[in-house]
Amino acid sequence: MDFNDTPEEAAFRNEARTWLEANAKPQTDEEGGDVLGEKLDDATVAWCKEWQKKKAEAGWACLTWPKEYGGRGATSIENVIWKQEESKFDTPPDIYGIGLGMCGPTIMTHGNEDQKKRWIPDMMLGQEVWCQLFSEPSAGSDLAGLRSSAVRDGDDWIINGQKIWTTGAQICDWGILVVRSDPMAAKHAGLTYFVVNMNAPGIEIRPITQINGGQGFNEVFFTDVRIPDSDRIGEVGDGWRVAITTLMNERASIGGGGGAGNSSELLRLARTVQIDGRPAIDNEAVRQKIARFYIRAKGLQFTGNRTLTALSRGQTPGPEASLGKLVGGVLVQDMAEFGIELAGMAGAVDDATFSADGAAWQERFLSIPGLRIAGGTDEVLRNIISERVLGLPPEVRVDKGIAFKDIPTGPPSS
Amino acid sequence: MNFDFSEDQKLLKQTARDYLEEHAPLTACREVLESNQSHSDALWKGAAELGWLGAVIPEEYGGAGFGYLELAVIAEEVGRALAPIPFGPSVYLAAEAILHCGSDEQKQKYLPRLAAGEWIGTFATSEAMGQNGFDGFATTLEGGKLSGTKFPVPDGETANFAVVATADGELALVDLEGAGVQRQAVKSLDPSRPLAKIVFEGAPAEALAEGAGQLDTLTDRAAVLMAFEQLGGATRSFELTREFTLGRYAFGRPVASFQGVKHRLADLWCEIELARSNCYYGAWALSHDDPELGIAASLSRVSASESFDLAAREMIQFYGGVGYTWEYDCHLFYRRAKLLSVALGSPSAWKNRLIDRIEDKAKSA
Numbered sequence: 019m020d021f022n023d024t025p026e027e028a029a030f031r032n033e034a035r036t037w038l039e040a041n042a043k044p045q046t047d048e049e050g051g052d053v054l055g056e057k058l059d060d061a062t063v064a065w066c067k068e069w070q071k072k073k074a075e076a077g078w079a080c081l082t083w084p085k086e087y088g089g090r091g092a093t094s095i096e097n098v099i100w101k102q103e104e105s106k107f108d109t110p111p112d113i114y115g116i117g118l119g120m121c122g123p124t125i126m127t128h129g130n131e132d133q134k135k136r137w138i139p140d141m142m143l144g145q146e147v148w149c150q151l152f153s154e155p156s157a158g159s160d161l162a163g164l165r166s167s168a169v170r171d172g173d174d175w176i177i178n179g180q181k182i183w184t185t186g187a188q189i190c191d192w193g194i195l196v197v198r199s200d201p202m203a204a205k206h207a208g209l210t211y212f213v214v215n216m217n218a219p220g221i222e223i224r225p226i227t228q229i230n231g232g233q234g235f236n237e238v239f240f241t242d243v244r245i246p247d248s249d250r251i252g253e254v255g256d257g258w259r260v261a262i263t264t265l266m267n268e269r270a271s272i273g274g275g276g277g278a279g280n281s282s283e284l285l286r287l288a289r290t291v292q293i294d295g296r297p298a299i300d301n302e303a304v305r306q307k308i309a310r311f312y313i314r315a316k317g318l319q320f321t322g323n324r325t326l327t328a329l330s331r332g333q334t335p336g337p338e339a340s341l342g343k344l345v346g347g348v349l350v351q352d353m354a355e356f357g358i359e360l361a362g363m364a365g366a367v368d369d370a371t372f373s374a375d376g377a378a379w380q381e382r383f384l385s386i387p388g389l390r391i392a393g394g395t396d397e398v399l400r401n402i403i404s405e406r407v408l409g410l411p412p413e414v415r416v417d418k419g420i421a422f423k424d425i426p427t428g429p430p431s432s
Numbered sequence: 433m434n435f436d437f438s439e440d441q442k443l444l445k446q447t448a449r450d451y452l453e454e455h456a457p458l459t460a461c462r463e464v465l466e467s468n469q470s471h472s473d474a475l476w477k478g479a480a481e482l483g484w485l486g487a488v489i490p491e492e493y494g495g496a497g498f499g500y501l502e503l504a505v506i507a508e509e510v511g512r513a514l515a516p517i518p519f520g521p522s523v524y525l526a527a528e529a530i531l532h533c534g535s536d537e538q539k540q541k542y543l544p545r546l547a548a549g550e551w552i553g554t555f556a557t558s559e560a561m562g563q564n565g566f567d568g569f570a571t572t573l574e575g576g577k578l579s580g581t582k583f584p585v586p587d588g589e590t591a592n593f594a595v596v597a598t599a600d601g602e603l604a605l606v607d608l609e610g611a612g613v614q615r616q617a618v619k620s621l622d623p624s625r626p627l628a629k630i631v632f633e634g635a636p637a638e639a640l641a642e643g644a645g646q647l648d649t650l651t652d653r654a655a656v657l658m659a660f661e662q663l664g665g666a667t668r669s670f671e672l673t674r675e676f677t678l679g680r681y682a683f684g685r686p687v688a689s690f691q692g693v694k695h696r697l698a699d700l701w702c703e704i705e706l707a708r709s710n711c712y713y714g715a716w717a718l719s720h721d722d723p724e725l726g727i728a729a730s731l732s733r734v735s736a737s738e739s740f741d742l743a744a745r746e747m748i749q750f751y752g753g754v755g756y757t758w759e760y761d762c763h764l765f766y767r768r769a770k771l772l773s774v775a776l777g778s779p780s781a782w783k784n785r786l787i788d789r790i791e792d793k794a795k796s797a
Contacts (some may be wrong), residue, residue, distance in 0.1 A: 067688075313735055320710060338705075
């Protein structure tokens with residue numbers, strides 16, 4: 019039992035680090051923490067594209083992709099090692115996660131040869147940015163309940179409806195889209211999957227202002243948007259199966275044991291703040307609370323190490339990864355709230371000049387509620403754990419075996 | 433990254449499980465709990481024959497010469513079986529104290545007998561209500577005479593000898609069957625693991641050769657092993673609860689199909705997994721003699737204590753009415769979980785100790 023790389027992993031890490039040292043500057047500022055995104059400006063997007071191209075030309079862009087698609091054919095553990103090393107350098111925000119992590123693998127699995135040739139190379143070089151158009155105002159956790167429609171018109175499809183929570187839609191060239199092509203069919207059987215040009219007429223993008231004031235997400239409205247049938251991925255009515263491929267890849271790219279709350283900042287704060295003329299860290303109640311946070315944060319960190327061990331041994335981590343998001347989301351929220359509480363009445367001040375740590379605790383307080391919802395609410399994660407890890411029976415479903423149009427969408431009208 | 437037990441260690445664990453499933457079903461625990469026996473003598477002899485009692489004792493002192501990772505997997509299985517034997521006090525505490533702090537003569541005298549199961553040792557720290565056994569002792573060792581009261585002492589009535597923490601930070605070795613020792617059984621919350629009050633009135637005793645100031649380290653080491661025992665109990669308790677809720681039907685469905693039950697089981701599973709991860713870190717630090725042991729032991733100890741307490745408490749509720757009957761086994765887990773969670777200092781005491789260690793490390797950095 020140890021935390022060391024295997025000799026092969028160490029060699030790979032060394033190779034990655036050598037390339038990064040020659041091509042990027044070391045990270046100087048401290049880790050930003052969990053903050054829900056802002057809209058990106060043009061200069062940042064240009065930096066993203068430059069860095070991605072540089073990586074692609076050196077073979078560091080799509081590590082786990084097969085070599086035939088320009089990837090490196092690397093293992094999952096090598097991909098994790100690359101990310102660990104890359105994070106130590108000053109690199110632009112990741113705007114390609116959705117494209118390279120989810121859209122690319124879906125097109126490789128379900129797309130035809132023409133589609134692969136048309137989209138994959140520019141995606142890899144980072145010259146085209148992709149977004150995901152899945153969630154709708156009334157279809158989040160229950161994604162297959164989506165209602166945006168696709169109606170066939172000659173060689174085209176006409177799309178109408180609304181998508182939501184689309185990250186970075188303004189800077190994107192292409193999107194993956196699931197829509198309802200047959201409302202008479204059963205819920206999961208009436209969906210079809212498309213690639214849509216984000217500059218097509220009839221698409222309107224409106225940023226959503228989050229409770230932390232950021233605008234990382236958008237609503238995307240479709241009004242008679244035409245998509246050629248040649249941009250359909252998979253068969254008509256087979257969209258759910260294609261979407262599952264995308265979502266499985268989402269889980270794979272999220273998994274791998276990420277940062278789940280850092281209790282050292284809270285400890286630092288508790289050493290500075292005074293309670294009854296003594297550092298807060300000497301206060302019995304504070305000590306008990308922080309110990310609890312620290313123990314949970316370490317538990318998550320070592321659970322991540324166990325997941326990496328499975329990856330290192332060539333196993334695929336399963337839905338166990340849901341643990342990290344479920345426990346970690348609540349934990350970072352608890353810690354942010356306690357960071358505010360430690361400041362006493364001054365905790366209500368949300369002002370970088372006057373608040374502790376440049377108001378980072380207040381920023382987290384306003385960001386974290388969204389992180390707990392994005393990518394699966396606590397309840398969805400508990401269902402995943404109880405059904406797929408623990409083998410407990412699935413939910414009783416009242417929306418099975420009937421036409422989508424007959425599924426209730428609200429309380430009965432009297 | 434290789435943060436897991438090896439194939440050989442997993443095989444050892446499976447062997448231990450197979451043995452305990454055959455020789456220590458829950459009826460073995462219940463038999464001790466319902467009788468006046470202090471422990472299962474047959475199981476104690478079996479553990480000795482399998483080499484578990486001397487797992488980390490070097491071969492020259494009659495042990496098996498395994499490492500601490502091996503002892504950790506055995507401890508998990510002992511905990512899983514709710515084995516009614518003085519494994520923790522004798523193996524993680526008394527034998528460890530002598531192995532690490534004893535003179536060669538002391539090792540020669542005690543270790544072979546401990547490994548063979550001929551002697552049972554115990555470890556006496558707490559003296560009164562409210563203590564967690566870390567410090568504040570009044571018991572004295574002067575001129576080879578031990579005086580004071582220890583309460584409660586695990587297996588205090590049956591152990592042959594005790595390692596006793598004293599006021600001046602020494603660890604005294606005392607024969608519990610000799611003069612100047614009064615032992616009195618006290619009713620245990622978990623009668624499958626007995627407790628006693630011991631009064632020493634000038635009992636002949638000697639200090640462990642290198643025992644001065646070693647209590648913290650010894651309790652850290654023992655805490656990791658005890659955490660594995662607790663982890664085993666928590667895991668078994670959870671597995672039984674899962675099976676029960678799958679098999680029991682209400683409103684025409686398995687109880688385990690209701691979201692109110694599924695989600696609580698998912699949360700409980702998360703707690704036990706976090707505890708497992710922290711325990712692995714404890715095992716790593718223990719087996720590598722790493723300076724992080726103090727922190728790692730606190731992490732293992734608190735998360736294993738709290739998850740076993742939670743699993744056992746939830747078990748009764750998930751079983752419903754039958755879970756509250758003497759006949760069902762839920763109370764065996766409930767009792768054992770609470771007994772172990774205070775056995776080496778309570779979770780809140782260990783949280784306090786954790787912050788001390790983090791702050792010491794920050795100051796020395």
